[in-house]
Amino acid sequence: MRVNHYVMVSCLVFGILVNIYVIIRLNIGVNIFEYLQKIQNLNLVPKCEIDMDNLLNFIDNRHFLELEEKEMRKETAVHEKTIQTMLFAFPGAGLGNKLFEVISLLGIAETLQRSPVINATNPDYVSTLSKNIQPIFPKLVEQFQLKIIPFTAIAHEHTNWGACCKFDNPAKFINRSEQHIMLDGHYFQSYKYFHHMRPKIREWLAPSKLTAVRAEILLPAKHRDDLIICTHVRRGDFQYDGVHQPSDATFTRAATDFLVEFYRTENYKFLQETNGTRYNYTLPTVSPLYTAVLTPTLTPEIDLGFSRLFCDVTLITAPSSTFGWWLSYLSKRKSTTYYRDITESKDGVIGEMREEDFYPPEWVKLKTDQFGRISSF
Structure with a gap:
């Protein structure tokens, strides 16, 4: 009798477990069936997709985070003085x-x-x-x-x-x-x-993504593989402050022609970064020597971003212009800078300037002879 009692209890427990299992399976099956019906009603085809943009962003973000973690591990020099x-x-x-x-x-x-x-x-x-x-x-x-x-x-x-x-x-x-x-x-x-x-300075003064995009659209895509000569023109308050000398139209044109001839290639463009709209339009926009593109005066950070993205050669036509100086200093890494000899421009800042302290030694000075011809020193 005792054996039969244990057998009956075991059968009862087993039967209860089987019923629970069947109910769970039925519920899962109903849920799956309902989900499949919804997909069918929406005319959707189940498939596995990889969003490449999100995947690449994830990879970039992980790389950035890893670099950031490495930087945080470095000891930062904190000086009390x-x-x-x-x-x-x-x-x-x-x-x-x-x-x-x-x-x-x-x-x-x-x-x-x-x-x-x-x-x-x-x-x-x-x-x-x-x-x-x-x-x-x-x-x-x-x-x-x-x-x-x-x-x-x-x-x-x-x-x-x-x-x-x-x-x-x-x-x-x-x-x-x-x-x-x-x-x-x-x-x-x-x-x-x-x-x-200097490498740190270029990092600190790098344009934001929005500024870089706004700078990029200033230059038509068809010109972006060409050699870009960027001439900075400074007028504005330099015309009447009694100290600085503004850009001179004759020198600007002669110096730009000189650089185009010097860097003559199959494709070259002259980009004029400007300050003073009326003066800009006294310069020709069509020339047999090169294509001139006038960039509008927008904001300083866009001009700096433009120079960093595109300028292979820069020309400072107002020799005491500090903004022209920074446009050149922050231009493309392998760019070359030319500047007008401040002594021939009769700029009043010459009395406060030691040229070898203001212009980096790799920058090239341009002079004008008595016939208006440009030469480099």
Whole structure:
């Protein structure tokens, strides 16, 4: 009897488990059937698709994250001692002047092994950074610390005083023991302050994706494989400020013709990056020597992005133009830059400039002889 009792209990338990299994299977089958009916009603054909764009974006993002993780593992040099400059170009000067000051500050800070600081209590400094620089070059602003440092805690030193474009070597301050130093000087417009960190500068001043796209559409696709000569024309306030000399139409045309002849290939284009619309249209737009394309005056960051993307050769026709200088400095990596001899232009800035400090040695000076012919030096 006891054996029969165990057999009956086992059969009962087994029967219950079988019923549960059947019910589960039926429910799964109904759900699958309903799902298949929905697909059939929608006339959809089940298939496996790979979204290549999303896949590539995922791969790119993973690569970026891996690089970022590697960078985070690196020890970042944080210096307790600080360095500041007057930022004389803030807030009123143009973008070219502002870039010289903030990037020179970064170069000086690296030379002196100090942290570059901007005074957070100065409203002009903060406003200019937030309105004029951060929106177009966010990576550049990230290189600075905004700090409140008591005036009495800062040691002041005169350097680069009274002249825009002469190099005053900051290495003479490297052994100073003061915690906070302010360099009282004007403009700091010399490549020698920062040329040792040029790759970083190109990274900090790289155009955003939107700016790059807006710059790209300025040049028709049919010209993008041609040799591009970019002539920067500076007029604007240079015409009446009593110091600078604006671009001259005669020199601009003669120098551009000279470069076209020098770089003569089967395909070459002359791109004129402009400042002063009326002057632009006094230059011919059709020439037997080359095709001239006039780029509209949009925003400074688009001009810089354009130069970085397309300019194989750059020409500075107003020799003291700081924006023309940056257009050339940030152009394509293997580009060549030419500039007008400042002494023949009678530019008033010559009294504040040491040419070997302002123009990098690889840039080529252009002179005009008594017959109007251009030659290089």
